[in-house]
Amino acid sequence: MKTLLLKKDEVRRLIGMTEVIDAVEEAYKAFNSDQVEQPDYIGIDLPSPRGEIDFKLGYYKANEVISMKASSGGFLDNPTAHGVPNGMATIFLFDARSGALICVMDGSLILGLRTGASGAVSVKALARKDARKITSVGTGNQARMQIRAINEIMKIEELHAWDNNRDTLFKYKTDIESEYGIPVIMANSKKEAVEQADILITTTRGKGSLVEADWVKPGTHIVAIGTDQRGKQELDPELFRNAKLVVDSISQCTEKGETWHPLDRNIITRNDIHGEIGEVLLGWKPGRESDDEITIFDSTGMAIQDNTTASKIYQNAVANNVGTFFQFFE
Amino acid sequence: MKTLLLKKDEVRRLIGMTEVIDAVEEAYKAFNSDQVEQPDYIGIDLPSPRGEIDFKLGYYKANEVISMKASSGGFLDNPTAHGVPNGMATIFLFDARSGALICVMDGSLILGLRTGASGAVSVKALARKDARKITSVGTGNQARMQIRAINEIMKIEELHAWDNNRDTLFKYKTDIESEYGIPVIMANSKKEAVEQADILITTTRGKGSLVEADWVKPGTHIVAIGTDQRGKQELDPELFRNAKLVVDSISQCTEKGETWHPLDRNIITRNDIHGEIGEVLLGWKPGRESDDEITIFDSTGMAIQDNTTASKIYQNAVANNVGTFFQFFE
Incomplete structure (x- = not known):
């Protein structure tokens, strides 16, 4: 059991805008076809100058992928105080057939x-x-x-x-x-x-x-x-x-x-x-x-837009041998 | 900005039971000291023979760590059909000062x-x-x-x-x-x-x-x-x-x-x-x-028990140079 790790630059190279348009169109159709579960998102609001971090969960039955996007935003001091952007995002993909974590990708481009x-x-x-x-x-x-x-x-x-x-x-x-x-x-x-x-x-x-x-x-x-x-x-x-x-x-x-x-x-x-x-x-x-x-x-x-877009990126990565596999357990 | 990845075997070696007892005691005290936010968990229930996958979020103000535990359970066919256990878990740690993903660790031992x-x-x-x-x-x-x-x-x-x-x-x-x-x-x-x-x-x-x-x-x-x-x-x-x-x-x-x-x-x-x-x-x-x-x-x-326990494991990993750093973005 291995988990694919994808960096921001790899995500950028792995998908073009026409594929994203197709993925979003698929997401919208799926949402109205009883193919989607999107529980209410959960998050933590932090005091200023910090912002919030949200977790958005989506399950797409047709591709059997569960996506969780962790995204932060509004951390005003980040560039100066911590050397990171004001907001960051990571997308975690799980195989809904087994519950296994199949991919962790930088999500900052996907939104x-x-x-x-x-x-x-x-x-x-x-x-x-x-x-x-x-x-x-x-x-x-x-x-x-x-x-x-x-x-x-x-x-x-x-x-x-x-x-x-x-x-x-x-x-x-x-x-x-x-x-x-x-x-x-x-x-x-x-x-x-x-x-x-x-x-x-x-x-x-x-x-x-x-x-x-x-x-x-x-x-x-x-x-x-x-x-x-x-x-x-x-x-x-x-x-x-x-x-x-x-x-x-x-x-x-x-x-x-x-x-x-x-x-x-x-x-x-x-x-x-x-x-x-x-x-x-x-x-x-x-x-x-x-x-x-x-x-x-x-x-x-x-959330389902993140799901279909990230799933396409994952598929493209696997098909093109892009990314780094990591084995969290034997 | 690098994220620490910790495998199950590393998690096992990084913490002893006495430290877990201390972490859980700290978690209980923190929960009653207005030091904790634990939103309701969210999850997806899948049809049998599959089980459920849950996401539990906890923020501990004293250590400024936000933890998200993704845990699955009850996937009856997993060992035979997918070669993975019936249930798996991963813990994601975020630095609450910046929102950055600082650690992804196998969580199957922590529960x-x-x-x-x-x-x-x-x-x-x-x-x-x-x-x-x-x-x-x-x-x-x-x-x-x-x-x-x-x-x-x-x-x-x-x-x-x-x-x-x-x-x-x-x-x-x-x-x-x-x-x-x-x-x-x-x-x-x-x-x-x-x-x-x-x-x-x-x-x-x-x-x-x-x-x-x-x-x-x-x-x-x-x-x-x-x-x-x-x-x-x-x-x-x-x-x-x-x-x-x-x-x-x-x-x-x-x-x-x-x-x-x-x-x-x-x-x-x-x-x-x-x-x-x-x-x-x-x-x-x-x-x-x-x-x-x-x-x-x-x-x-x-969730706060996962938070304090996983945070201790993370601290021990950093202190002992255990684990693999991965850079999701420059």
């Missing part, structure tokens, strides 16, 4: 990859087929990941980006243009950026409404990424009044996603949620039904 | 060691000082561990043992006599064995009352180990009517320990629980107060 892929999966299912212009509110790592993923599945003609900080915005423009050759227009205001969007992506992890409802033109698809905890918010709740709302998980999004805000304000009820994206991907519920409707995908992130 | 130690800690706190005769109802691995631990803290003059299966009983006698030089009397009945006890240990994981109340003589200390899940039972609930009941955790023992049974039968109320063992060890509540009282220690097992 970014699978979250980027979730936006692309929603674009395939919900954006207009003639969408060409993307607006990014947010210019951080996840704003880059979203473009990396969506660029795999459609032709992006131009990208309108906004950030309070012009230097950060300029860096985003330079990076995206050099990496993907997509022209990036640095918007002078959020409003100006949002008005251009066929697809609007929000990745700010903001704490208040950033996007006003009347800025969004008919036919826009919104990828709402930044809100995965109570207290975070990016969108004007009024946006939900006449939009088609698709979520990754109804239980999670009504509890702590962007969807919580319009529910809390009684702008929509739970019945106004069109469905979970797995239901759309499986063909059980329609996706976009007209060029005029505004669609919103609220993504909070699910 | 047995720390559970054995828990009985010894209770004997120190609650048994008569002149106790010399032990009765063991149960002759499995944990029945051996209890003797190994208690033998470290008192002189055992004779051991009365009972098991349905005479072959198993004889093997237990042979093993204990050769390892510890303690004479083992194979009892002809449970009653005969129990009547001899200064200290009675039950480790059967039984599903019904095994020990009748009127077999137990005044002054006996009972170490109730086997019941850690609803549905398991070893003691006649009537035993609790006039005994001093000490538990490891009131919330766990009232929920799923031996204590559940007399509560369920209204033989005792929650107020009749004398206290948690940490309170006794800290001197906040008295232990044994007379040579005549019957004391019962109900042990369900806590």
Whole structure:
């Protein structure tokens, strides 16, 4: 019995974005096909300047893999005091046929990859087929990941980006243009950026409404990424009044996603949620039904996305003899 | 940033029973000193012939270590179908100052060691000082561990043992006599064995009352180990009517320990629980107060015991340069 150990650089080389998109699509379908168990996550909150460490468990019946992701975040002093990043992650994979620990892999890239892929999966299912212009509110790592993923599945003609900080915005423009050759227009205001969007992506992890409802033109698809905890918010709740709302998980999004805000304000009820994206991907519920409707995908992130992505990385590692085997017991 | 990997054989060599007893005593005291966070455990139950896999999280503020134990059990086909044991365990240690994964160790020995130690800690706190005769109802691995631990803290003059299966009983006698030089009397009945006890240990994981109340003589200390899940039972609930009941955790023992049974039968109320063992060890509540009282220690097992035990093993490994360092990221 040996356990495969995978370093961050090996994980990076073992999977491409198209495989992550496939893995996330599989995860969403599995979630709605009674193939998944995801108990509530558990964690420890530590006093500032430390952050939290969370443990998210997922079991995917089809591949018989149980995944546990340990992820930390918000440890402000880590780089200076401990020489490690503010957040780290490790994924542990268990063979559900025996309970054996089959793999320990660095997980610091996986959250970014699978979250980027979730936006692309929603674009395939919900954006207009003639969408060409993307607006990014947010210019951080996840704003880059979203473009990396969506660029795999459609032709992006131009990208309108906004950030309070012009230097950060300029860096985003330079990076995206050099990496993907997509022209990036640095918007002078959020409003100006949002008005251009066929697809609007929000990745700010903001704490208040950033996007006003009347800025969004008919036919826009919104990828709402930044809100995965109570207290975070990016969108004007009024946006939900006449939009088609698709979520990754109804239980999670009504509890702590962007969807919580319009529910809390009684702008929509739970019945106004069109469905979970797995239901759309499986063909059980329609996706976009007209060029005029505004669609919103609220993504909070699910353990099963880590499971299918990490499982694919593990399979690729075994197939390509990458990684280090370690025998914890005879 | 490197993670220490420890194999089962290394774990075995890195800690002795006296250190485990100290670690468990520290864990109990810490639990009652606001030094511990133990979220509810999470797990996945798999269909027979598979078992379950559980994840138990503990944070000990004094040593700033967060432990996660992944343990599986009840996979009946494992030895034949997968060449691995029916149950396995791994312990992951995180530095709570940074969130970094500092150690992954095989955990298959730790449950047995720390559970054995828990009985010894209770004997120190609650048994008569002149106790010399032990009765063991149960002759499995944990029945051996209890003797190994208690033998470290008192002189055992004779051991009365009972098991349905005479072959198993004889093997237990042979093993204990050769390892510890303690004479083992194979009892002809449970009653005969129990009547001899200064200290009675039950480790059967039984599903019904095994020990009748009127077999137990005044002054006996009972170490109730086997019941850690609803549905398991070893003691006649009537035993609790006039005994001093000490538990490891009131919330766990009232929920799923031996204590559940007399509560369920209204033989005792929650107020009749004398206290948690940490309170006794800290001197906040008295232990044994007379040579005549019957004391019962109900042990369900806590994540913090894994934490302090595994932390000691980790410290010993670092101090002695044992184990393999692995760098999951630069």
